[in-house]
Amino acid sequence: MVESEKTEYWRWTESRWTNPDLDWRNGDIISAGVDVGSVSTQSVVMIDGQIYCYANMRTGSDSPDSANRSMKWALEGTELPLDKIEYTVGTGYGRVNVPFAQRAITEIACHARGANYMYGPTIRTVLDMGGQDCKAIRCDERGKVTAFLMNDKCAAGTGRGMEVFADLLQVHINDVGKMSLVDEEPEPVSSTCVVFAKSEAVALLRKGWSKEMVLAAYCGAMAHRVVTLLERLGVENDFAITGGIAKNIGVVSRIEKELKITAPEPSIDPQLAGAIGGALFGKALVEKSRK
Amino acid sequence: MKANYGYKDGSGEYYITIDTELCNGCAKCVEACPEKVLEVSENELDPLVEDLVARVTEEHRKKIKYSCAPCKPVTGRIELLCVQICDPGALSHSW
Numbered sequence: 001m002v003e004s005e006k007t008e009y010w011r012w013t014e015s016r017w018t019n020p021d022l023d024w025r026n027g028d029i030i031s032a033g034v035d036v037g038s039v040s041t042q043s044v045v046m047i048d049g050q051i052y053c054y055a056n057m058r059t060g061s062d063s064p065d066s067a068n069r070s071m072k073w074a075l076e077g078t079e080l081p082l083d084k085i086e087y088t089v090g091t092g093y094g095r096v097n098v099p100f101a102q103r104a105i106t107e108i109a110c111h112a113r114g115a116n117y118m119y120g121p122t123i124r125t126v127l128d129m130g131g132q133d134c135k136a137i138r139c140d141e142r143g144k145v146t147a148f149l150m151n152d153k154c155a156a157g158t159g160r161g162m163e164v165f166a167d168l169l170q171v172h173i174n175d176v177g178k179m180s181l182v183d184e185e186p187e188p189v190s191s192t193c194v195v196f197a198k199s200e201a202v203a204l205l206r207k208g209w210s211k212e213m214v215l216a217a218y219c220g221a222m223a224h225r226v227v228t229l230l231e232r233l234g235v236e237n238d239f240a241i242t243g244g245i246a247k248n249i250g251v252v253s254r255i256e257k258e259l260k261i262t263a264p265e266p267s268i269d270p271q272l273a274g275a276i277g278g279a280l281f282g283k284a285l286v287e288k289s290r291k
Numbered sequence: 292m293k294a295n296y297g298y299k300d301g302s303g304e305y306y307i308t309i310d311t312e313l314c315n316g317c318a319k320c321v322e323a324c325p326e327k328v329l330e331v332s333e334n335e336l337d338p339l340v341e342d343l344v345a346r347v348t349e350e351h352r353k354k355i356k357y358s359c360a361p362c363k364p365v366t367g368r369i370e371l372l373c374v375q376i377c378d379p380g381a382l383s384h385s386w
Binding site: 105152 | 337
């Protein structure tokens with residue numbers, strides 16, 4: 001028997017980081033947020049509301065194990081023991097399965113809070129494009145949710161859908177966005193279902209479409225889908241995108257074009273928004289209990 | 292806060308909207324709903340306060356179209372029972 005290993009085009013890069021300017025020994029409130037999503041898991045540790053370290057990795061089949069692994073990786077090399085973290089908030093799909101968390105908070109609240117931290121208090125509309133759902137959120141200057149709308153019925157318009165296309169077209173997930181920027185925009189494929197969109201794409205390839213054109217058709221479909229979601233809720237400036245798809249220029253630029261609005265470039269990995277929000281809630285809850 | 296619970300699919304938009312600023316947590320809607328779609332709990336979207344507000348149960352969020360079907364106009368009712376009974380007018384729906 002001959003076996004072969006093929007490249008996993010959908011596999012995005014996992015990462016961790018420690019802030020060299022901070023020392024946990026000098027901190028007052030150490031809080032953490034763990035966002036166990038359907039596709040990725042992030043752990044963020046904050047010292048007095050500043051990011052100290054984080055890890056961003058793929059979610060496994062076991063949520064408690066994914067939470068443990070990502071926190072262990074985040075703390076690697078920092079000598080910060082887990083029990084020194086005063087308050088940990090779990091969020092995301094697997095939020096109730098974070099073994100060391102004091103509380104679970106919905107990812108909608110956490111993403112609004114995280115976007116407020118990442119992009120500043122002028123953000124009023126947040127679009128979270130996650131691994132398996134997308135959420136349109138409106139918030140006030142403190143990052144408090146004022147309205148939300150969610151689509152978690154199917155994977156169209158989500159990171160999982162993009163992974164399916166990266167795999168189908170054998171284009172690395174990091175290159176999908178750039179490759180999809182074609183001169184002449186094709187008609188988008190189905191935006192209601194990833195499986196329908198995939199079979200449409202196979203038909204287009206058979207018709208002789210280039211990979212670039214097919215990717216453009218899919219990014220267009222994805223953008224259109226989330227724009228209808230946002231329009232139902234109403235978009236108010238400033239507007240920001242969080243979640244993994246925020247790194248995909250193909251989708252982001254099409255959303256911006258359809259809404260005639262620009263989203264700021266993220267200075268921090270946009271996948272971390274939920275975990276950052278969780279850590280900030282952790283800090284706020286510690287402060288509340290000390291009063 | 293306007294919390295929209297539900298979804299949009301190929302057949303239409305199915306959202307129950309609860310305005311948490313208006314909701315007083317009286318739970319009359321919970322009693323009124325024949326399908327037990329609603330519940331009253333702490334406001335999950337504002338973790339720093341402890342007010343009780345109505346929400347759609349996790350179980351029904353992805354099948355509102357079917358859960359709310361018994362109250363559709365075709366059965367002769369003018370307005371959804373939950374909407375009718377809500378004194379502060381915190382409930383609305385998208386269809």
